[in-house]
Amino acid sequence: xPRHLRVAAAQVGRIDRFSDQSNTAPRxxxxxxxxxxxxxxxxxxxxxxxxxEITFTTFFPRYLINDEAELDSFFEVEDAETGxxxxxxxxPFFDRASQLGIDVVVGYAEKSPExxxxxxxxxxNGQALTKYRKVHLPGTFxxxxxxxxxxxxxEKRYFKPGNLxxxxxxxxxxxxxxxxxxVGMLICNDRRWAEGWRCYGLQGVEIMCIGYNTxxxxxxxxxxxxxMDRDVARxxxxxxxxxxxxxxxxxNATFCITAARCGWDDGKxxxxxxxxxxxxxxxxxxENKTDGDELIVADIDLDACQQGKTRTFAFEKxxxxxxxxxxxxxxxxxxxxxxx
Ligand code: CDT
Numbered sequence: 001x002p003r004h005l006r007v008a009a010a011q012v013g014r015i016d017r018f019s020d021q022s023n024t025a026p027r028x029x030x031x032x033x034x035x036x037x038x039x040x041x042x043x044x045x046x047x048x049x050x051x052x053e054i055t056f057t058t059f060f061p062r063y064l065i066n067d068e069a070e071l072d073s074f075f076e077v078e079d080a081e082t083g084x085x086x087x088x089x090x091x092p093f094f095d096r097a098s099q100l101g102i103d104v105v106v107g108y109a110e111k112s113p114e115x116x117x118x119x120x121x122x123x124x125n126g127q128a129l130t131k132y133r134k135v136h137l138p139g140t141f142x143x144x145x146x147x148x149x150x151x152x153x154x155e156k157r158y159f160k161p162g163n164l165x166x167x168x169x170x171x172x173x174x175x176x177x178x179x180x181x182x183v184g185m186l187i188c189n190d191r192r193w194a195e196g197w198r199c200y201g202l203q204g205v206e207i208m209c210i211g212y213n214t215x216x217x218x219x220x221x222x223x224x225x226x227x228m229d230r231d232v233a234r235x236x237x238x239x240x241x242x243x244x245x246x247x248x249x250x251x252n253a254t255f256c257i258t259a260a261r262c263g264w265d266d267g268k269x270x271x272x273x274x275x276x277x278x279x280x281x282x283x284x285x286x287e288n289k290t291d292g293d294e295l296i297v298a299d300i301d302l303d304a305c306q307q308g309k310t311r312t313f314a315f316e317k318x319x320x321x322x323x324x325x326x327x328x329x330x331x332x333x334x335x336x337x338x339x340x
Contacts, residue, residue, distance in 0.1 A: 003176040003302035007207070007257055008046045010037040011275035013292030014263035015058045025073060027089045030056055033293050035096050040295045042100040047174055049097075049295075052211035052261035053107040053118065053134075053188045056090050059213040059261060060109070061154045062269055064143045071158070075111035083128030084121065085110070098126040103173055105185060105209040105257075115160040120185045120211060124173045132185035133162030136193055144220040151218040151269055166196050168203035181206050181302055184254075188212035191258075192244050194251075195327065201252030202315060206302045208249065208256040214241060216270040234272060241274045242284070250282030253308025255300050262291055280305045 012034070019026040034055065041049045054060070057074050065071045076085035084094050085108050097104045103124040110119035110133070118134035139153025170180040184200035184207070191197075191210050200208060216234040219226040224233060241258075249256040256278040262271045276287035277298040286298040 001177050003179065004299060005048065005174060005176065005181065005302060006044070006046050006297065006299050007048045007277065008041050009257050009259040009275040009277060009296040010049050010051045011260050011262060011273065011288050011294045011296060012052050012055060014265055015261070016266050017058050017063065025057060031089065031093055034093050037293060037295055038096050038100060038102060041102055044297055046102060046297055048103045050105045050209045050211060050257040050259045051107065052259045053120070053213050054109055054261065055107050055211065058265050059271065061139065061158055062151050064146065064152060064154060075109045075116060077111050078128070082126060083131070084123055094123055097123060103171065105211065107187060107211040116158060117162060118155060118159045118187055120187050122169070122183065122185065124171065129171065130167065130169045131164070132187065133164050134159065134187035134190060135162040135196060136189045137161055138189040139221060149268060150220065151215050153221050166199035168200050168205050183207045183209060186210045188214065191248070194248060197248040197252050201254065204309070205252060205254045206305045208254050210245065210256065210258045212258065213261045214272045216272045234270070237272045238274050241272060246278055246282040246284065249278045249280060250308065251313060253280045253305050253313050255280055255305070260288070280308050
């Protein structure tokens, strides 16, 4: 029996650091846009919506923020009972998702007694089923320079590396017949690392959920030619995003939903689009048409994962873990000795 499910990526457009003419963040405006996306999903009977990394605010790690109160305003604390971020800036979003009976994957900056993390939570029926903390934090601790137009990537300054590993989980709310979907979460830069994908692949993942904020133009970050044409740079960033998601969805025989925070934040920091739904053979089955708020919807059949999982990528038949030790023994490259 096929296991059909209607899913969506919620692409979220421009969010500025401050509202017009003020030093406050545009929180209520963002909240109503996110709720509008939920309501659009409800109208189309979508059961699961994936939102971006750091959904509720601008991507603040691009700024060096020395004002503690401002920095703190980007973080959320989770409610002890539900596990859901609960400030008035975000609670109406989760309440609406619960009223509509829609499961959501949502990214936010998490403040916890263990430290601060870049987190994504899977929320179903008013409860956080589980959460993932971003493992691969890109960029630097110190800013590249103090020019106001430089795009920094200060995740190593603001977050600790995730400490929860790559734990796939079942979602009983989306059960079809006897089998609940097996879901995994990655956050932005994680999608570029095959290691995390394989950890999920080895747990039989069927839907990989990925939110991201990817700069379209940041020569300091990418190490690219600073004279590179901006259109070429944007196309390259989009190409690499699609390349890693399609390739890793295919090699782990899983659907993949990617949700972009995109557009020109503050009118000058551009983030790529590329929100899409990919099937387990690596094909894009739905993708964004705009560079603003948009819902990308697809009907998927989870049993389509079986082709890859039972043939080309039947791990138990074909993998040779006895040869993969180097992957967990070291982080960096050790080149073979030079031949004299
Ligand atoms: N948010 C995030 O992780 N962004 C990074 C930017 C590039 S790091 C070289 C990404 O991987 O898309």
